[in-house]
Amino acid sequence: MKTKNPPIIRTGQRKPYAKATRQKIDERRGFVARLLRAGKTKFQIHRAVREKFCVEWRQSDRYIEWLTKTDMTDT
Secondary structure (H helix, E strand, C coil): CCCCCCCEEECCCCEEEEECCHHHHHHHHHHHHHHHHHCCCHHHHHHHHHHHCCCHHHHHHHHHHHHHHCCHHHH
């Protein structure tokens, strides 16, 4: 079994950071895509993603941008 790397705090960071796995990223993007399809506002998406995944609003914006660039919301 792989050992889990501890979160790293870099200069200027407020919270420890551990990179998400591809599976977690896909799960988050799917969640954001469903919210976009439901017509939720950006603020509502930020709040829902923060509550469910403990992810900051900046990362939520990256997921939204990725989805709109790749046009994944139509699938």
